[in-house]
Amino acid sequence: MMEFEQQFNTEQACIEYLFKLRWPQGFQCIKCGHNKAWTTKENLYRCVKCEFKNSVTAGTIFQDSKKPLKVWFRAIWHLTSQKYGANALGLQRVLGFGSYRTAWTWLHKLRCAMVRPGRNRLSGMVDIDEAYIGGKRPGKRGRGAEGKTLIFVAVESKDNRIGRIRLKKIPDASAESLEPSIKEAVEPKTIINTDDWRGYGRVSQIGYTHKIVRKNPEIGVNLLPRVNRVVSLLKRWLLGTYQGRVQPPFLDYYLDEFTFRFNRRTSGSRGKLFYRLVQQAVAIEPLFVKCIHSQIVDS
Numbered sequence: 001m002m003e004f005e006q007q008f009n010t011e012q013a014c015i016e017y018l019f020k021l022r023w024p025q026g027f028q029c030i031k032c033g034h035n036k037a038w039t040t041k042e043n044l045y046r047c048v049k050c051e052f053k054n055s056v057t058a059g060t061i062f063q064d065s066k067k068p069l070k071v072w073f074r075a076i077w078h079l080t081s082q083k084y085g086a087n088a089l090g091l092q093r094v095l096g097f098g099s100y101r102t103a104w105t106w107l108h109k110l111r112c113a114m115v116r117p118g119r120n121r122l123s124g125m126v127d128i129d130e131a132y133i134g135g136k137r138p139g140k141r142g143r144g145a146e147g148k149t150l151i152f153v154a155v156e157s158k159d160n161r162i163g164r165i166r167l168k169k170i171p172d173a174s175a176e177s178l179e180p181s182i183k184e185a186v187e188p189k190t191i192i193n194t195d196d197w198r199g200y201g202r203v204s205q206i207g208y209t210h211k212i213v214r215k216n217p218e219i220g221v222n223l224l225p226r227v228n229r230v231v232s233l234l235k236r237w238l239l240g241t242y243q244g245r246v247q248p249p250f251l252d253y254y255l256d257e258f259t260f261r262f263n264r265r266t267s268g269s270r271g272k273l274f275y276r277l278v279q280q281a282v283a284i285e286p287l288f289v290k291c292i293h294s295q296i297v298d299s
Ligand SMILES: [Zn+2]
Pocket: 029, 030, 031, 032, 033, 034, 047, 048, 049, 050, 051, 052
């Protein structure tokens, strides 16, 4: 924490940090591509050739924010330095915000940055199953169960241990819902393990090596072991960090945050998680921009 405070104690230090992440190969003008600029009093980079004033925060989650970058950096630190993350109330308290709404919006934006643009798909061997989140009783497969949200879970197996994961909310367990999710999450030709549910009936036809490792397809119970372990951790995390108060329309954002943390669980250093999140926060990707503007009203 002290190290962090020392490194980012001025606005200038934060801007320089963003500069390096945004232009790792050195400055490049957004308008004309020229590689030299003057810095201005307003912390902008004025292109020597076309005079366009480049902002290091344009198009990122920091754009248009009235709060200093210092405060943003503290928020990111708060979010990444804790093993289980943070909720809006905690963030509001730490940053001394008057409004819960602001804290919530910031968290939303930061969660958008946790979806790595163009991230690599899972490969090698992958276990796939679906599970219900929320509600009390196990539901019937393929139909909506009361108060429950169905999620798609893909877990990579690396030397018999859990590798990376992908999670996604799905409307039902039909082949029409499962197949696009598989294609989005898993590299072609990968070995995919599932149970005998008919939604997986065409997995080998869509470009994968399909193995049925369990004959008895039932939802909510009897998950494949590695999937089961990930889902238990996810449920515990949702309960611990968010007291289980996650509304279905927002679930995808929480799934992204969990995935972001889970896939970096062995990186050891919290600093690395911080670096990665700031790096993704300055990346300008259409998917990301769409996420930021999906300002759903928190109820
Ligand atoms: Zn220029």
